[in-house]
Amino acid sequence: MRLIFKTFPKTIDYISLATYARLNLTKYIKNIEKAIYIDVDTLTNSSLQELWDIDITNYYLAACRDTFIDVKNESYKKSIGLEGYSYFNAGILLINLNKWKEEKYFPKINKLDE
Numbered sequence: 001m002r003l004i005f006k007t008f009p010k011t012i013d014y015i016s017l018a019t020y021a022r023l024n025l026t027k028y029i030k031n032i033e034k035a036i037y038i039d040v041d042t043l044t045n046s047s048l049q050e051l052w053d054i055d056i057t058n059y060y061l062a063a064c065r066d067t068f069i070d071v072k073n074e075s076y077k078k079s080i081g082l083e084g085y086s087y088f089n090a091g092i093l094l095i096n097l098n099k100w101k102e103e104k105y106f107p108k109i110n111k112l113d114e
Contacts, residue, residue: 019090022037025037025097029097033097034096035094036092036095041091042092051092051094054094056094057099059096059099060099061096063089064088065087066087066088
């Protein structure tokens, strides 16, 4: 896996292989329509059913906006090339794997390095 992501840009120092591996989920997960991704250091104290039930048919994913970085830390967003864009917390995601497969999402992301 390390070789697959070797050429990907590292806009910030702490981007891990797991970050890029999430982008390539459809290679490893074939027969599932959507998935919940949760960082290993995240605890939940209730059911994930409400998250799972969100209709993301027309979206790539559902995520929670990171208001601290989005609103209070424009300089950080600028430093990682996201000035003017919304920033979301990627630690908990509801991912529409069908849409990623249909639109060949990973190859498009992979071309960002070209």
